[in-house]
Amino acid sequence: MLLRLRVSLPDRPGGLGQVAKTLGALGADILQVIVLEREAGRAVDDFTVSWPGPVTAAEARDRLSAMPGVRVEGVWPTKEVPGSALDYDLLMHVAAEPARGFATLVDALPGLCGAEWSLAVADGAVRHASLAAPEKFELPQSPPRAITMDADELRLMLLPVLAAGLHVVVARQEGPVFHRAEVERAARIVDVVSKLAARAVV
Known part of the structure; x- marks a missing residue:
């Protein structure tokens, strides 16, 4: 299943890596990251992930939201294939x-x-x-x-x-x-x- 996750996180070294590590621990394969915004010390990124395992969108939201300073703004299915034009x-x-x-x-x-x-x-x-x-x-x-x-x-x-x-x-x-x-x-x-x-x- 392809999902998009919109995540707001502190814009500091290692912040993106921590989110990626958590997604990997949940079994998600990150296919694409789009930086939507960087201002006032925060970044908003859209992750497109392939999720072959049994993790639900709600569980992904809960696990990511447990990270200090991270807010999950949305998790939803997508049909956009990363890398396509x-x-x-x-x-x-x-x-x-x-x-x-x-x-x-x-x-x-x-x-x-x-x-x-x-x-x-x-x-x-x-x-x-x-x-x-x-x-x-x-x-x-x-x-x-x-x-x-x-x-x-x-x-x-x-x-x-x-x-x-x-x-x-x-x-x-x-x-x-x-x-x-x-x-x-x-x-x-x-x-x-x-x-x-x-x-x-x-």
């Missing part, structure tokens, strides 16, 4: 078929963002939806810039595409709130896709 693959597909740009984007975003589903809304109607996305979705608000929010036990990322009159929504149920580094990455990808898709209209 899903963002590049997405952009190549959009460049090849720009007229399908937003549909391709919406299909790819759950895998890129460690989320359950995504969709694109315009004028109150769902225009594109990934697998598992609801058929109808009422946009809580129409932000002029990328934001995150909680709604109905979902963590949402709202990404405006003003030039196309769309809002892209990405939803995560099991994991933590989207980190600003995730939002910035997704917003850049949406911006590139919107520019490529615009070429198909010209």
Whole structure:
């Protein structure tokens, strides 16, 4: 089973090694570490691990949280294979078929963002939806810039595409709130896709 763990830990020599050692003792194989943030003496890291053993997400959270200064912000299943280049693959597909740009984007975003589903809304109607996305979705608000929010036990990322009159929504149920580094990455990808898709209209 592939899991992502978001861990906040003291940003000091050996801190990351202690977390890695604890994960190893639990039987986890660390496949990837992404540093999301380093400030005010703390770091926030996302670990992608393969967990073949019987350890539950709750047990992993308890063991890591027992380490001094360590906070587990989330443990959730992921389908993103470490080392894959899903963002590049997405952009190549959009460049090849720009007229399908937003549909391709919406299909790819759950895998890129460690989320359950995504969709694109315009004028109150769902225009594109990934697998598992609801058929109808009422946009809580129409932000002029990328934001995150909680709604109905979902963590949402709202990404405006003003030039196309769309809002892209990405939803995560099991994991933590989207980190600003995730939002910035997704917003850049949406911006590139919107520019490529615009070429198909010209």
